Amino acid sequence: MSTLTDPPKASFRLSQLIYDTRYRSYTIQIVALILIVAAFAWLINNTIENLESLGKDFDFGFLGSAAGYDINQMLIPYDNQMSHGRAALVGILNTLLVAVLGCLAATLIGVIAGVLRLSKNWVVNKLMAVYVEGFRNVPLLLWIILIFAIMTESMPQPREFRGDDATQAMLLDDSVAITNRGIWIPRIGFSNSLSGNEAVAAMDGATPVATGAIDWLVLFGTLAISIVAISFVRKRADRIQQATGVRPVTWYQQLALLVVPFGLVAFFLGLTIVKPFLQGFNFTEGTHLRNSLIALWLALSLYTGAFIAEIVRAGILAISKGQTEAAFALGLQPNRTMNLIILPQAMRVIIPPLISQYLNLTKNSSLAIAVGYMDVRATLGGITINQTGRELEGMLLLGGFYLALSLLISAGMNFYNRSTQLQER
């Protein structure tokens, strides 16, 4: 005979919340959640109460009121009667400009320095080591200030270019002026602009030119179409090579596709190079690269470039030596081995840390404060906050902008990263 005993009745006691491993993790998580929520609630409540006691409200209306201050570097039209929001946008574009220029230059410098640091040539190798160690072990701020100081203190003033007994002369057939207020380079204007802007002569006897966004769009559109056409030509050449083993000669077709449409469009738009010249206190016309932009751009590129060089070197070293030997065994030359075998594989190692370097560079661009570059920190986060007293709103917007920009960059780079990863099945 068998006796049936009831299974022990599951009675729940409070102490189980701590001593029973089935419940303990839930208890800890719930307590932690309550603490976090309470802390946030306290912070928000504290902020609201203190804003009230100061008699301040939380309002973004200031973005619509007139800014009243001028900005020296503007990528879009702006004058001091436009709104604080517009001024913030001018600052945002300036931030984006230096970030994009910086990322491009840093990548270029980094890849070259990283590859050269692996060179068997002792001098090249050591030079690159000095560059990398020199730049990444000295604070970025010092480099920015150093380059800015060199530009302002040791370059000639614009007035030294003036007159018959000028002590300074412009470079490259009177087209580039290096001064202590920045560098003036020629700009491109259009004498038959499509944008409908009136063409104005820069000085007596010069061709009247106008600027227009539409002209640039047409020009770059033509270039893009040419590049697509060139890729078709190359694919066709690939097909013929696959079928017959002989690659047809296409370089002249490619060159013609690149040059002829571009040349025709440029001719019809009346593309003209406008050189800077001295007028009044400063050079005028041309494009003015201000000291602040040059200092910030160069320092950011050189500094971040040093980090990228190490990332590139690590990526290349991560590829087994057997790959190189196999490529050599197949008769590939060293530079083709690098381009076709090593770098494509190294990219998988390089891209993830590269993303964080791009993010660093973008955020470091707020060091513009050291040289008075008018980025978004200087307009929205500086003068606007100071004139309107909206610290909380301004700082939240500024934080939100940098956050959004960083997330966008990582999203873009992650997309690129996925496309270069090994496709596994």
Add this chain to the structure above:
Amino acid sequence: MKNTVFFGALTVAGLAAGMASAATLDDVKARGSLNCGVTTGVPGFAAPDANGVWEGFDVAVCRAVAAAIFGDSTAVQFVPTTGQTRFTALASGEVDMLARNTTWTFSRDVDLKFEFTGVNYYDGQGFMVPRDLGVSSASELDGATVCIQTGTTTELNLADYFRVNNISYEPVPIETNAEAQQQYLAGACDVYTTDASALAATRATFEAPGDHIILPEIISKEPLGPLVRHGDNEWADIVRWTLNALIAAEELGITSANIEGLASAPTDNPEVNRLLGTEGELGAMLGLEANWAMNAIMAGGNYGEVFESNIGESTPIGLARGLNAQWTNGGLIYTPPFR
């Protein structure tokens, strides 16, 4: 991540505002010293001397307030602030008062929630250019590169002036007076613009002051004065009446030389007696000692003495009293009565 940034900003704002609401006089007394926001260095107005001791026309206001509270003009911690950081420093409670060439404007008084406690210098914005530039008027500055301190009223006046006169300029934004001086002397800007008094003070420190001229145009009204946070009226009263005491002292002929004698016994002039605490309860009304005004005046002398010893015509800065003479001498310096 997004939350972290948001709440981080809230924390800073919350903590900062939390400090601002307490009674300032009690805080200052408990701390034993006054935190006074000054410039990062404008000779004559606020700059450390060779021994690191702050001195100048604005510094004298801080010292007078400290003397009125503690009877000790050295009980001051000077906090250098730039044009951009000054208001945050004051609003957050990092400093108890600002005496920092700050222009009294409507929006600063009303919208930024500050309380201006008077005017210690009536100024106006001017332009300084190198003499060999051959410029004699601000209207000839079309296309010039102008060094300008960001976050100041001068920045807005400059924009207005060039807009009204329909001429163009290139602003070079800089943070501090020292930075502006370096950029201007290197020729990175043609013109330096700020309050005319600060231009004179800056020019006085150049190797060759004669090579630079200050243009005749004064393009704005810049009443400069000390300010405190909105909402603590007792504290504002102390700062306001300390400044007024210095002004009244000059008007009544009380100087650092004769103050000891005047304060030792009641004189024939009741207003002098009230001011120096030998009659009436003015000190107690402010929550201070009876001899508060005497201490404030002894810190650096009366308004006129402070002016003469820091920025007056006998100093390298060499500013005339002009608008800043007593009202009895045709100036604008005027205090309400001590009654």
